[in-house]
Amino acid sequence: MTADPGETPTGPPGAGMVDLTADPEAAAADIPPALVAQSLGQYLRAWWLRVRGGNSGVLPVVLAIVVVAITFQIVTPEHAFLRPSNLVYIFGLSTVYMVLAMAETVVLLLAEVDLSVGAVALIGGVIAFKLVQQPGPDWPWWAAVLAALVCCGLIGALQGMLTAWLRIPSFVVTLAGFLLFSGILIIVLGGADASVNVSSSVPNQRVIYDMVQGLIVPVAGWVALAVVVGAAGTALWLRAAARRRQGLAAPPVSLTAIRIALVALVGVAVVMICTVNRGTSLVTVEGVPWVIPIVLVVLGAWTLVLQRTRFGRYVYAIGGNPEAARRAGVSLAAIRIWAFALCSATAGLGGILLGSFFYGEYSTNTADPGQLVLYAIAAAVIGGVSLFGGRGKAIHGVLGGLLIGGIAYGVSLLNLGELATPLEYILPGGVLLAAVLVDVLSRRGTGSVTRV
Amino acid sequence: MTEMNEAPEGASRGGDGGEPLLKLRGIDKHFGPVQALYGVDLDLPAGQVTGLCGDNGAGKSVLTRCIAGVHPPDHGQIYFDGRPVHIRSARDAAALGIETVYQDLALADNLDIVQNMFLGREPLHHGLLDEDSMERQAAETLSTLRVTTVRSIRQPVASLSGGQRQAVAVAKAVMWNSKLVLLDEPTAALGVVQTQMVLNLIERLRDRGLAVMVISHNLNDIFEVADRIAVLYLGRMVAEGPAADFDRQRVVEYMTTGSSGMRPFEPAGSASDEG
Numbered sequence: 001m002t003a004d005p006g007e008t009p010t011g012p013p014g015a016g017m018v019d020l021t022a023d024p025e026a027a028a029a030d031i032p033p034a035l036v037a038q039s040l041g042q043y044l045r046a047w048w049l050r051v052r053g054g055n056s057g058v059l060p061v062v063l064a065i066v067v068v069a070i071t072f073q074i075v076t077p078e079h080a081f082l083r084p085s086n087l088v089y090i091f092g093l094s095t096v097y098m099v100l101a102m103a104e105t106v107v108l109l110l111a112e113v114d115l116s117v118g119a120v121a122l123i124g125g126v127i128a129f130k131l132v133q134q135p136g137p138d139w140p141w142w143a144a145v146l147a148a149l150v151c152c153g154l155i156g157a158l159q160g161m162l163t164a165w166l167r168i169p170s171f172v173v174t175l176a177g178f179l180l181f182s183g184i185l186i187i188v189l190g191g192a193d194a195s196v197n198v199s200s201s202v203p204n205q206r207v208i209y210d211m212v213q214g215l216i217v218p219v220a221g222w223v224a225l226a227v228v229v230g231a232a233g234t235a236l237w238l239r240a241a242a243r244r245r246q247g248l249a250a251p252p253v254s255l256t257a258i259r260i261a262l263v264a265l266v267g268v269a270v271v272m273i274c275t276v277n278r279g280t281s282l283v284t285v286e287g288v289p290w291v292i293p294i295v296l297v298v299l300g301a302w303t304l305v306l307q308r309t310r311f312g313r314y315v316y317a318i319g320g321n322p323e324a325a326r327r328a329g330v331s332l333a334a335i336r337i338w339a340f341a342l343c344s345a346t347a348g349l350g351g352i353l354l355g356s357f358f359y360g361e362y363s364t365n366t367a368d369p370g371q372l373v374l375y376a377i378a379a380a381v382i383g384g385v386s387l388f389g390g391r392g393k394a395i396h397g398v399l400g401g402l403l404i405g406g407i408a409y410g411v412s413l414l415n416l417g418e419l420a421t422p423l424e425y426i427l428p429g430g431v432l433l434a435a436v437l438v439d440v441l442s443r444r445g446t447g448s449v450t451r452v
Numbered sequence: 453m454t455e456m457n458e459a460p461e462g463a464s465r466g467g468d469g470g471e472p473l474l475k476l477r478g479i480d481k482h483f484g485p486v487q488a489l490y491g492v493d494l495d496l497p498a499g500q501v502t503g504l505c506g507d508n509g510a511g512k513s514v515l516t517r518c519i520a521g522v523h524p525p526d527h528g529q530i531y532f533d534g535r536p537v538h539i540r541s542a543r544d545a546a547a548l549g550i551e552t553v554y555q556d557l558a559l560a561d562n563l564d565i566v567q568n569m570f571l572g573r574e575p576l577h578h579g580l581l582d583e584d585s586m587e588r589q590a591a592e593t594l595s596t597l598r599v600t601t602v603r604s605i606r607q608p609v610a611s612l613s614g615g616q617r618q619a620v621a622v623a624k625a626v627m628w629n630s631k632l633v634l635l636d637e638p639t640a641a642l643g644v645v646q647t648q649m650v651l652n653l654i655e656r657l658r659d660r661g662l663a664v665m666v667i668s669h670n671l672n673d674i675f676e677v678a679d680r681i682a683v684l685y686l687g688r689m690v691a692e693g694p695a696a697d698f699d700r701q702r703v704v705e706y707m708t709t710g711s712s713g714m715r716p717f718e719p720a721g722s723a724s725d726e727g
Contacts, residue, residue, distance in 0.1 A: 007618070242584075246584065246588070248584060248587050248588070249587065249604055249605065249606040291722050293548055298722040304580075307579040307580065308583075309579070309580060310576070310581065311572060313563075313571070313581060314565065316562060316563060316567075317560045317563060317571055319562065319563035320560035320561050320563055321558070321559065321560040321561060323558060324554070324558040324559055324568075325559045325560065325571065325572070326573040327542065327558045328555070328558075328572030329542070329543065329573075330571070330572055337559075343540070390560070390561075390562035391562055396723065445510065
């Protein structure tokens with residue numbers, strides 16, 4: 001009996017009602033392992049079958065991150081890639097891609113694409129930076145950030161309306177948006193070589209400057225980690241226990257424990273890396289950058305919206321089978337418009353983070369909207385979000401963003417001279433192609449029936 | 453039998469007495485210059501399976517969509533529970549307790565069974581999806597229909613067999629206290645075993661007192677489950693009555709010529725199986 005997930009499992013004749021147990025391997029390949037397995041051993045077996053069936057979740061991107069980390073550690077001069085200072089820099093750089101990838105994810109889930117995320121992100125960043133200028137508007141930082149996100153949200157809603165109501169392919173609408181807003185960006189910025197800055201010496205501007213550059217004192221970082229892991233772990237544990245008690249589908253106890261342990265482990269590793277003094281002998285630089293909790297909040301919010309709200313459920317339904325969603329009474333246009341609006345608003349936050357990452361300076365030199373959007377889409381797809389809609393989670397955008405950030409920075413460490421710039425495009429391009437291949441092949445493997 | 457109301461017009465034509473749950477009288481429907489239905493009358497009694505037969509283009513799907521609210525009829529009257537009703541949208545139909553299982557099933561492959569069954573009608577708890585109550589209710593519905601072969605109701609629909617998908621679509625339709633279920637070609641894409649499973653499921657719906665209308669090309673299936681048979685020919689209802697009054701030969705004649713000059717003869721089975 002061989003597993004062949006390429007075929008939709010059909011019951012063998014004479015087995016009474018359709019009997020999946022007669023061919024457990026073929027059937028198990030598509031089922032989320034946590035829902036079938038009673039013990040950890042069964043879980044691992046079911047999970048492995050699923051991986052072989054091409055439905056591997058975060059596994060490929062996690063493996064890719066490990067491979068990239070090891071490779072760059074070997075090839076970079078002085079084996080500097082995994083130094084804490086470099087890793088923290090990668091976290092900072094990656095957070096921009098992570099947030100943009102999460103923004104792109106919601107649109108990809110609808111089986112649409114938003115090519116304007118890069119340009120819209122930069123518009124959002126410039127708006128926020130312009131509004132806190134001291135000779136100038138001098139808005140409080142939170143109002144400036146809010147205004148930027150609202151502006152971006154409106155831009156997204158507009159693109160969403162063109163896509164949803166007129167059914168112009170989102171590819172075309174957002175390509176036009178990309179060019180349009182790349183141009184408008186230069187106007188808002190005040191010229192092709194103009195720049196706008198926020199300074200760490202002005203208290204109001206400092207909040208924005210500190211979003212990526214600011215550090216949490218190590219002790220507070222550890223306390224926050226303990227609180228977050230404790231709260232999340234308890235919630236996860238209680239929920240799984242309650243579902244198990246009621247006889248609902250829930251993962252085995254050991255799996256819940258392993259998950260919580262993994263989260264704690266990753267958290268401890270990140271805080272430890274960030275706590276190492278990466279300054280010079282004169283200046284102490286240590287602590288977790290503020291951007292890490294910011295990204296975690298965005299991740300939590302998007303996970304909640306996508307997994308636990310009607311909006312999220314309808315996004316997946318439209319991505320999987322728009323006709324089914326329409327017949328179920330879902331307003332496709334409303335969901336699409338909201339998705340584009342939320343995508344662009346999230347992208348606006350990414351733009352603000354980008355300016356903060358470049359030490360508070362915004363200019364057309366530091367920000368290339370074309371590269372940003374390609375990295376955002378690449379990060380989402382590499383992370384495991386399907387280009388064909390209906391499959392993917394916010395966490396995939398985060399992991400994909402980390403991989404892209406790692407590659408981009410690793411290449412810059414290599415002292416390749418002339419070769420560095422081409423490689424910055426070629427490497428992510430190659431990884432993206434590999435990710436799309438995995439996506440396409442796994443989709444073929446799971447035998448989606450309604451999709452041609 | 454649950455839907456036994458007082459019967460002002462006397463016994464229904466084919467059933468075991470009582471006012472039919474759904475009554476169509478003089479339904480006309482045209483699309484532009486094309487007349488799809490001409491004055492169609494049809495009774496769908498509760499607790500009975502009505503098989504709707506007809507060749508391609510006879511108007512089976514249009515008639516289904518008239519009842520389901522997708523294409524409201526141009527003329528004619530629909531009575532539900534004895535009351536005249538207007539079904540102008542799928543929501544109107546759902547409010548009356550009429551659910552339709554379309555041939556393509558309208559399931560989202562990437563969602564699991566529970567998510568599909570509640571799509572568009574998710575209960576909320578503090579503004580968030582109430583997964584626990586959805587899962588309980590879905591499990592209960594599936595077990596009352598004795599759909600017990602799925603491993604987990606949390607598995608994506610993509611991983612189900614054709615028969616299981618049909619079962620999920622049917623369970624989705626009956627979960628909402630529906631009174632009438634319309635099934636469009638429920639066995640068209642299924643193998644022998646799975647067809648049997650779906651036919652058993654249809655019988656269980658009848659046993660629960662629902663009115664069921666099954667559209668099928670397959671006369672084997674019709675004769676196996678239908679209590680009543682109705683035949684459409686070029687938009688006209690040419691025959692309607694208890695299944696016992698028909699045999700395959702006659703149904704085929706009605707389907708292909710619109711009339712039957714033949715006497716009821718020959719035991720079922722020797723005539724052609726497919727319409």
